Amino acid sequence: MRRVFLSFLLSLFFLLPAVAEDAAPLMKIEPLTVATDGDATMFTVEIADTPASRERGLMFRQRLPDKHGMLFDFGQPREVEMWMKNTNIPLDMFFIRPDGTIAYIAENTVPQSLDVIGVREAVKAVLEVPAGTAKKLGIRPGDKVYHRIFGDTQ
Template sequence: MTVTLRRAMLALLLFAALPLAAVRAEPLTIESGGEAHVFDVDVARTVAERGRGLMFRKEMAEDYGMLFDFGGEGEVSMWMKNTFIPLDMLFVRADGTIHRIAARTTPFSTQSIPSRGRVKAVLELKGGTAGRLGIAAGDVVRHEVFGNAE
């Protein structure tokens, strides 16, 4: 095979694999005050995905979020390094209950934002979303990560 033919075949294989590698947004619902708020979320399941998170994004849809799945419950800490937009961080227990909310976190801050308790996941939403929708500690997040999706 010539070098050109090999490169063309490799490019074709990579192009065909793109849909498999694309991140697919998943539905997530927060039950709060008798209302159901639906978001499309990307789920960060690997160390690399959790490490990158929402870094370098300069805008975010009102109904979008990122769910960081830590696998098991434990105390976790987040930060805002290389994050351009304020976020609401919802620290969520294994049963889907919101443990605490760090609202409107400061862009680019390297200050630790702790869970202050054992959680399974952190949901990041556009800054101000929790307050605007009345989402609070004790509300329930429904998603397959918590085994309570409907």
């Protein structure tokens, strides 16, 4: 039994570096709330706040659970263009102003599409959630997103 366990540990030792090379770096996970006219919904989001994490985004993922997403923090407000290259799941994208209000929602984006998705307004962040979330929860432009990057508290 001890020999089998030792053999298992050795195989993990040699296997982990190969797995780690293909794996994306661990992201920060934080709560975020979207408030609509009649309700508020809390999401669990991964934070993409570095060039590498924003570039990778949700690429290669096979699923994204309800009420989960990725918040792309661009730091300074700017015009943002996104696409779905290497993204396997349809998404709703919320383009968010520096004050936390939603400027624009791109619903049901097409997986793998190279079409540019954006808004001609300076935004601070983009929230990506599973496709259909905006419709299901009644989220519309003008609704408010609460998260630390917008200088508000939840």
